[in-house]
Amino acid sequence: MAEFIRFDRITKFYGPLCVVENLALGIGKGEFVSLLGPSGSGKTTLLMMLAGFEQPTSGNILLDGTAINDVPTHKRDMGVVFQSYALFPHMSVGENVAFPLQMRRLGKAEIAERVARALDMVQLSAFVDRRPSQLSGGQQQRVALSRALVFEPRVVLMDEPLGALDKQLREQMQLDIRDLHRRLGVTIVFVTHDQSEALTMSDRVAVFNKGKIEQIGTPRQVYDEPATRFVAEFIGETNLVEGVVEAVQGQEATVRLRSGAHIVSAVSGSVASGQPVFLSIRPERVDLSETRGEARNCLETEVTDSVYQGDHLRVQLQNAAQPLIAKLGRRSREFPPGTKVYAAFSAGDCRVIAP
Amino acid sequence: MSAVSSRTGRSLVLLAPLLLFLIGFFVWPLFSMMSQAVSDPAVLRLLPRSAEVLTDWDRKSPPTMPMQTALMEDLKAVDDDQALGDMVRRLNSARSGFRTLMSKTMSALEDTANPPADLVSIDKRWEKPEFWLAIADALSPLTDRNLLAAVDLGRNAAGDIEHLPADRSVNRVILVRTFWIAALVTFACAAIGFPYAMIAASLTGWKRDLMLAAVLLPLWTSLLVRTAAWFILLQEKGLINDLLQTLALIDAPLPLIFNRTGVIIAMTHVLLPFMVLPIYSVLITIPKNLMPAAASLGAPPWRAFLRVLLPLSLRGVASGSLLVFISAIGYYITPALIGGPGDQMISSIIAFYATGSANWGMAGALGVVLLIATLLLYSVYARLSTDEPGRR
Ligand SMILES: Nc1ncnc2c1ncn2[C@@H]1O[C@H](COP(=O)(O)OP(=O)(O)OP(=O)(O)O)[C@@H](O)[C@H]1O
Numbered sequence: 001m002a003e004f005i006r007f008d009r010i011t012k013f014y015g016p017l018c019v020v021e022n023l024a025l026g027i028g029k030g031e032f033v034s035l036l037g038p039s040g041s042g043k044t045t046l047l048m049m050l051a052g053f054e055q056p057t058s059g060n061i062l063l064d065g066t067a068i069n070d071v072p073t074h075k076r077d078m079g080v081v082f083q084s085y086a087l088f089p090h091m092s093v094g095e096n097v098a099f100p101l102q103m104r105r106l107g108k109a110e111i112a113e114r115v116a117r118a119l120d121m122v123q124l125s126a127f128v129d130r131r132p133s134q135l136s137g138g139q140q141q142r143v144a145l146s147r148a149l150v151f152e153p154r155v156v157l158m159d160e161p162l163g164a165l166d167k168q169l170r171e172q173m174q175l176d177i178r179d180l181h182r183r184l185g186v187t188i189v190f191v192t193h194d195q196s197e198a199l200t201m202s203d204r205v206a207v208f209n210k211g212k213i214e215q216i217g218t219p220r221q222v223y224d225e226p227a228t229r230f231v232a233e234f235i236g237e238t239n240l241v242e243g244v245v246e247a248v249q250g251q252e253a254t255v256r257l258r259s260g261a262h263i264v265s266a267v268s269g270s271v272a273s274g275q276p277v278f279l280s281i282r283p284e285r286v287d288l289s290e291t292r293g294e295a296r297n298c299l300e301t302e303v304t305d306s307v308y309q310g311d312h313l314r315v316q317l318q319n320a321a322q323p324l325i326a327k328l329g330r331r332s333r334e335f336p337p338g339t340k341v342y343a344a345f346s347a348g349d350c351r352v353i354a355p
Numbered sequence: 356m357s358a359v360s361s362r363t364g365r366s367l368v369l370l371a372p373l374l375l376f377l378i379g380f381f382v383w384p385l386f387s388m389m390s391q392a393v394s395d396p397a398v399l400r401l402l403p404r405s406a407e408v409l410t411d412w413d414r415k416s417p418p419t420m421p422m423q424t425a426l427m428e429d430l431k432a433v434d435d436d437q438a439l440g441d442m443v444r445r446l447n448s449a450r451s452g453f454r455t456l457m458s459k460t461m462s463a464l465e466d467t468a469n470p471p472a473d474l475v476s477i478d479k480r481w482e483k484p485e486f487w488l489a490i491a492d493a494l495s496p497l498t499d500r501n502l503l504a505a506v507d508l509g510r511n512a513a514g515d516i517e518h519l520p521a522d523r524s525v526n527r528v529i530l531v532r533t534f535w536i537a538a539l540v541t542f543a544c545a546a547i548g549f550p551y552a553m554i555a556a557s558l559t560g561w562k563r564d565l566m567l568a569a570v571l572l573p574l575w576t577s578l579l580v581r582t583a584a585w586f587i588l589l590q591e592k593g594l595i596n597d598l599l600q601t602l603a604l605i606d607a608p609l610p611l612i613f614n615r616t617g618v619i620i621a622m623t624h625v626l627l628p629f630m631v632l633p634i635y636s637v638l639i640t641i642p643k644n645l646m647p648a649a650a651s652l653g654a655p656p657w658r659a660f661l662r663v664l665l666p667l668s669l670r671g672v673a674s675g676s677l678l679v680f681i682s683a684i685g686y687y688i689t690p691a692l693i694g695g696p697g698d699q700m701i702s703s704i705i706a707f708y709a710t711g712s713a714n715w716g717m718a719g720a721l722g723v724v725l726l727i728a729t730l731l732l733y734s735v736y737a738r739l740s741t742d743e744p745g746r747r
């Protein structure tokens with residue numbers, strides 16, 4: 001995939017506060033990249049710099065190989081969808097969508113046709129003459145989306161566009177946007193702090209923390225192969241277990257836990273023998289049984305609590321003062337507190353993370 | 356049900372002081388001023404007996420004996436020459452010839468040695484119903500004379516409305532001048548106030564506070580003090596002319612005081628807050644992301660301004676203009692101190708009638724004209740602001 005957008009060592013200060021620090025990121029043409037991170041991690045700031053609303057303190061932003069630092073927003077040709085939609089309240093839905101086309105001085109007939117097409121795409125043709133205030137949140141959101149797409153921009157930037165919607169509508173819109181992206185092939189940079197949203201929609205996810213990218217990769221990579229403790233904890237739920245590396249064999253390492261047990265685990269970074277590390281074990285990868293099975297890793301534990309949660313059974317375990325959580329499929333049998341069980345998982349289902 | 360009505364009753368009791376205050380210090384003075392404009396009981400006060408008898412008259416037949424006796428009695432009892440003069444003037448303007456008829460009648464009535472039996476024996480004209488008709492009309496305590504005079508109109512002998520002669524037609528000129536000065540001031544306030552409010556709304560923290568304080572502080576100073584300050588600044592040897600001359604920008608002092616320029620400058624300054632504040636309050640309600648959104652959609656700054664910010668802030672401009680205009684048409688002190696004779700506005704005429712010549716009727720009538728103009732403007736504004744789209 002050809003690289004289309006490049007953030008080249010971008011740093012941004014607000015006064016003494018460093019919001020984005022020496023950040024490098026490349027985005028391919030037609031790619032859907034999510035910027036995922038906790039509040040205040042600098043996602044919006046990065047997006048605003050890409051849109052041209054803010055200037056980086058240092059570093060370059062390249063679009064198709066040319067630096068665009070000095071190009072004003074209105075010449076950047078990027079559609080922006082704001083969290084609060086930013087629809088013009090004094091214009092009808094149709095006028096809102098026609099606005100970017102009028103700014104490009106297209107002919108009346110062409111504008112009418114493209115507005116009709118853009119509204120059709122988001123199933124809002126019946127609402128052309130309504131004012132934004134007469135629409136529901138989800139409808140306003142779709143108007144904002146079609147307004148950002150109607151002029152066929154080179155890039156579409158979205159800053160938590162679904163934040164104000166209820167869960168059901170949000171999930172519907174996630175699929176709609178992903179569908180639009182596939183049909184139009186436009187490059188999308190999508191900001192969110194909702195990890196499941198990022199995993200659902202994106203080709204790649206960039207996980208932000210304190211102005212830096214902790215990891216960038218496909219949804220599967222950032223979930224299954226977290227590179228840092230922050231990523232492992234921020235995306236999904238995980239068990240973090242402290243230990244010391246005893247030996248490294250290629251892509252695997254043997255880790256000794258404080259309880260003395262040995263665990264064989266996959267490694268993503270580079271670790272050395274004797275190094276203190278964390279093990280990240282996803283709760284849904286843990287199997288429980290009363291007999292020691294064939295699995296490479298097996299920990300003797302005792303059930304302390306067990307909660308039925310509809311789609312899964314959540315079991316809290318204790319292994320020599322080390323708490324563990326297991327999520328079991330709903331067909332699993334019950335484990336009453338006090339039961340002694342073996343928690344088993346394969347080497348590929350846990351990760352060694354350097355602290 | 357009774358709970359609801361007792362609650363209504365209780366809230367009415369709580370509101371009562373406010374209502375009483377409003378009635379006592381706003382509604383009642385306004386009403387009495389307006390009734391002054393249309394009431395003229397001068398004739399009724401002089402001729403109480405005739406008034407009683409004339410109510411039975413059919414307004415067509417020749418005068419009866421009781422009518423004549425009553426009028427004679429009334430006229431004999433008159434001891435206020437000023438009031439008599441006023442009455443004769445009013446009767447004469449309704450029916451020419453009344454002045455001579457009256458003076459003849461009065462002197463005949465004063466002749467105690469040889470008292471006349473009835474009015475017709477003094478002058479044959481007393482037989483004609485027209486003269487009695489004029490008296491009957493003048494007895495009515497209501498008159499439109501003041502209201503008509505306020506816009507330079509009057510009734511001729513036949514009772515038709517016509518223009519007053521040029522030497523008595525000043526009100527209309529002054530009314531037009533008042534509206535013109537108010538319009539100029541409104542325009543100047545909008546031209547200065549809009550950019551000012553925009554800058555203030557775009558700033559944050561102490562800079563914004565400072566700009567707002569700069570607008571608000573003058574409001575806390577007495578109007579007289581502010582006008583006096585302009586008096587000092589605008590003088591021929593005042594600060595402004597001195598400065599311009601020191602900078603050698605002008606050779607001779609600019610005429611800034613006792614003319615229209617000075618009045619506009621001073622009034623614009625005094626009224627500017629009433630323009631800035633409504634515009635500012637509308638501007639800060641406009642979502643901050645609309646202008647960036649317009650830019651991202653390809654609008655250069657000035658087109659974004661014309662298509663987005665300006666239409667959304669027009670409501671503030673309209674209410675600011677209304678406030679400024681309405682305040683401006685009532686201005687008195689500033690034009691009186693800074694303006695020349697050709698810059699006096701309608702309030703100074705009202706003040707002249709009210710305090711100078713004690714003609715409360717005319718003062719009230721001019722006040723009514725101003726009030727009607729204000730109400731008209733307000734209704735237009737209310738109409739526009741409810742029609743305005745995007746405001747729901
Ligand atoms: N205009 C500004 N002036 C000063 N500081 C700012 C400004 N805008 C943002 N910041 C600061 O920069 C940091 C990053 O802000 P940013 O809006 O990029 O966070 P974010 O990742 O988008 O968070 P969220 O998920 O809450 O939207 C925050 O600490 C914020 O307080």
Ligand SMILES: [Mg+2]
Binds near residue numbers: 043044045159
């Ligand atoms: Mg943000």
